[in-house]
Amino acid sequence: MQSQLIIRILGILLMIFSITMVPPLAVAVIYGDGGGGAFFSGFLISLVTGLFLFLPRKKVRGELRTRDGFLVVVLFWAVLSLFGAIPLYLSSIDNFGLADAVFESFSGLTTTGATVIVGLDDLPHSVLFYRQQLQWLGGMGIIVLAVAILPMLGIGGMQLYRAETPGPVKDSKLTPRIAGTAKALWYIYLGLTIACALAYWGAGMSIFDAIGHSFSTVAIGGFSTHDESIGYFNNSQIELICIVFMIISGVNFSLHFAAVRGLSIDPYKRDPEFKVYLGIIGVVALIVTLVLVFQGGLGFSEAALDGLFHTVSIATTTGFATENFSTWPIFVPVLLIFASFIGGCAGSTGGGIKVIRFLLLFKQGAREIKKLIHPNAFFRIRVGETVLSENIIEAVWGFFATYVVLFFIFMLILMADGLDQVTAFSAVAACMNNLGPGLGEVAANYAGISDLSKWVLSIAMLFGRLEIFTLLVLFTPDFWRS
């Protein structure tokens, strides 16, 4: 472990992060909402702590190796989330304790989008902007994590993407590759954000709302500046724009990168995960629409828009809403929450287990059946033109099983803390899948649950966002052995 180097990096990250307190500070000044103090304090505390960590190690040099990578990634989200909670804690939000501030900050940076705040519409603009910005920054982190870092660390079968990752060189040194990849992806991310903000603005949002919602849309975040979420605008054009950008943001950013570089849509056409992703959304949206028409009594066009919007929102794990979907025929919300377990594509800002892993599980399940019928034959698994190694397959299985077991452990903890089964189930699903809204007591927000449950769910968000294993390895003695 290169402890000194890692602390140095953490210091730099905190100093950079402190700068992100400046835009909300500016918003506070522009709107004169009186919320500036909290962000100035947050800025100073983060900057000074960063300097404090960095300066004594100014001259430390070295290369991060794979094992250090796990620690840096976990610290990135955990430490920035904790420092990100400071301005929220210092803001004058009603009944806002430490557990609330940390929950909200984790929910922002992990792009989960679950909130403990009631009465968003009455908050200072600076706080609203800050929450949206946390999601956008989290999304930037995730794209680099998902496209550049996880494949290198080999988490849950993501070594599958090693060869395809954009970036200059392929070796075990982490830094140069990540820097190159990150830059390319961030341009795409920024471009999508600007396009999304312009579209929202053109469709009738205020500039403030347009920017804020573009942040949480491309980040698959789901935070809104209104308690009613996208439903506040009551504008089907905005809903359609939202649908389009959620779908785009749930796609592997490597595909966007390849498409932009080659000015061609061939990369999408060739990608098996992309097709399955669209297929799942299509089938689920159709089922939801039919249920809304035949059981919910809605007209077809209203049901189709509502069905498509919420399917895309939940299946990509964004978590926006235009209706209180938890009151729909109970089959629908549960189906949607199941879809959120599948989640977005690998290499996107979406959460969940990821479409590619389900595709691999399905293919491997089919192979197991073939093996039973033809016990002496040998079958390979292909995705597109790639033949999968047994290593990747086992990693995907391991990922899935660990995800499920961890899910049930979290659910039991919440139930032991007094939540009912529906609430516990949906809360853990919504947090581990980085989805956001749940059912039962957490359908509207998470304000009503205990502090313990908030802490547990904050950890669940982190586990989900870091694809379980990045965080889980840190709990093994083997990891800390030199």
Place this chain on the structure above:
Amino acid sequence: MQSQLIIRILGILLMIFSITMVPPLAVAVIYGDGGGGAFFSGFLISLVTGLFLFLPRKKVRGELRTRDGFLVVVLFWAVLSLFGAIPLYLSSIDNFGLADAVFESFSGLTTTGATVIVGLDDLPHSVLFYRQQLQWLGGMGIIVLAVAILPMLGIGGMQLYRAETPGPVKDSKLTPRIAGTAKALWYIYLGLTIACALAYWGAGMSIFDAIGHSFSTVAIGGFSTHDESIGYFNNSQIELICIVFMIISGVNFSLHFAAVRGLSIDPYKRDPEFKVYLGIIGVVALIVTLVLVFQGGLGFSEAALDGLFHTVSIATTTGFATENFSTWPIFVPVLLIFASFIGGCAGSTGGGIKVIRFLLLFKQGAREIKKLIHPNAFFRIRVGETVLSENIIEAVWGFFATYVVLFFIFMLILMADGLDQVTAFSAVAACMNNLGPGLGEVAANYAGISDLSKWVLSIAMLFGRLEIFTLLVLFTPDFWRS
């Protein structure tokens, strides 16, 4: 596919099965309960159908191969369950339709123990005896299935047990091995049943109840002759006897076989699955006891007995009850239902995913983490002294994932049919794990759900009992290709 041979076997099975209608017929005569007619009709219909299938194929000879094995196993449970439903359908049970009769029969033969009957205490003795006997017969079938057939078919990693299976020869011919193994195991099963019946009788049950409950105890079935289940007797000695025999029946019968043959308890001591099995029961029982003491307000000794009884009953997937445990602090019933997913040991009459598979998943999960930390090292997985092949590991992963996915599909179907989430969750868990009692609307019995849900749950029981894949292969076109 050797269709003629398979139909011939089915004919023989039906003729043998028809004989099992004779004991309840005798019970009807002894108690003069007027229920004899239904069993006489059941006897005749099964016998005649059996003859009708068998006689034209009297001279058909051949050897069953692996692929035929799947079909015979599925037909064994499906067809016998359907014919087993006949006397129940013909009996004078109130409001008992076709779906009810089939559900009850499937529940019996798969040793699930879920019932759609309200008012067991008022039923004719012959019907009560028949239900208990169905479970006992199902248990006989399962032992042979689990110890002799599944390892040979290689279902869900059970090829692990190929070398250990007792029986004369090892080759691909199914019949001679199974016959030898079956005989040895049935002696043990019969011995356990007699011991259990004598113990119950000595502790105060009537002979009728002692025999009936011994049947459903060693079969891990859970049917009772009373609505209050074991709680009816209100006798802690009976509860302790029940605990002991449930634990014994949840152990791999190969171990019992080896122990009896060698007159030694070494086989248990050497078996890793056995230790984990006892460990899980111990830990869960402790947690349940503590919750009952501190949240439920029970005295320690009462809580310990209640906790141990229900932990053993649910974790082994028996499904007996002495209290209405669904009203305990909700954490407890959900924890117990999660434990039923782990279930009994492989090669036992217990249901669920089986302890050995969870042990393998845990070891493989730990290996995945080690691989992340040491990407270039190579790790083997051992169980006891056996090194596992990648084939077995993948089969276990495939089993687990398919189990989970199928679980959620069944749950969605039930919710689409109108069940609430808690009921649907617990009903599918209770049926797929061959457990029996659920929560919510199905805590006491399954009488209140729709016919469609009953049919779906009957199929779920069959999927669970046949370890998913035995049934699933039949749904692939590849299986039917010659």
